[in-house]
Amino acid sequence: MARVALVTGGTRGIGRAIVERLVADGISVAAGYSGNDEAAEALKRETGAMVVKGNVGHIEDCRRAVATIEAELGPIEILVNNAGITRDGVFHRMTPEQWSEVIRVNMDSLFNMTRQVIEGMREREWGRIVNISSINGQKGQIGQTNYSAAKAGMIGFTKALALENAKKGVTVNCIAPGYIDTEMVQAVPEKVLEGIISQIPVGRLGRGDEIADMVAFLAGERAGYVTGTTLSLNGGQYLVG
Template sequence: MTRVALISGGTRGIGAAISKALKAAGYSVAANYAGNEQRALAFQEETGIPVFRWDVSSYEACVTGIGEVEAQIGPVEILVNNAGIVRDTMFHKMTPDDWNAVIATNLSGLFNMTHPVWPGMRERGFGRIVNISSINGQKGQMGQVNYSAAKAGDLGFTRSLALEGAAKNITVNAVCPGYTATEMVLAVPEKVMNERILPQIPVGRLGRPEEIARCVVFLVSDDAGFITGSTISANGGQYFT
């Protein structure tokens, strides 16, 4: 039976690349999205991957949405927590709403998405969870206190849950992308890109979403069954841990 993979934020950017790569690897994929319905439906039309709309910052929405996925496709055996938002600003200008929105999606979203599928994974004796963190959760970044705190929290979540899942054949790992050629990064002015971003990256280029996706495909595979609680840093040599 084909394993079911659910990707949050799975219709755009890195998430879309992950969804496509998992489908190409033979998984039955469902992609969650929160906002841009037109883009999501276009993605579904292009790829044949069914899309499901809910906000990962709401536990109740996650329970309902995951229930719909499992009713239509089957029990979720692979979960990729990719959904994330930014509310970048320097800390002295940051509002409680800026903080709370990012924490709710980028950190609490992992709990909200993982908790409903965890009992089934334990019962079946199999699960693969991959959390998409960030280089800035490892090293920090000016103007991203909220984002970096959430993404650092994702790594603590990963390591602790990995210990709980190990005896049940559930692996929990993280991927920390560096600067990757998504719409958001490519919108950076050329001067800033050439003078401030690319010089920080030893390989001299942005990552490609497909390169991040290949990390995920490996981590959810049977070949990676002995790897849990680990972090893959896919950042072109910009930061070592």
């Protein structure tokens, strides 16, 4: 019987690439999303993945999503915490709403979603949790104190949860992508994007499938000895001062 995976923020960008790869690997996949019904329907039609709507910042939405998925597909054995938003602004002008919304969706969601599946993983003595952080959670970024704080917190969450669950066969790992060729990045003004790429030693943006390949490994049977780690996939950008 195929393993069951949930990918939050799974209908576009990196999330969609992850869903496509896991489906190709024979996993039964559900993709969570919060607002774009058109993208969700396209994903469902083109990949056969299940789609579930809800806000990962609200714990009741997470409870409903997991219950719906498990009723249709079975127990969730792989969780990819990918959902995230940005509300950029320099800190001395940042509003409480900009701060709290990013923390709620990017950070509180880790508790809201992982809490729904961790007990089942422990009982079955097998589970894979992969958290999608960011290079900006490792090095910081101007205008993103909220986002950087949440993504850095994700790394600490990963390490602690890995320690708690290692003996139960549940691995917890983190991937920190650099700039990936998604709709969000392509919306950056051309000159700004050129400046970003000039700081990436490999000389290009990353691809969603490159992140998905790493997720697929961490979510698989052969990754049982990998836990508590953060993998930086950024084309060497973190090395640049």
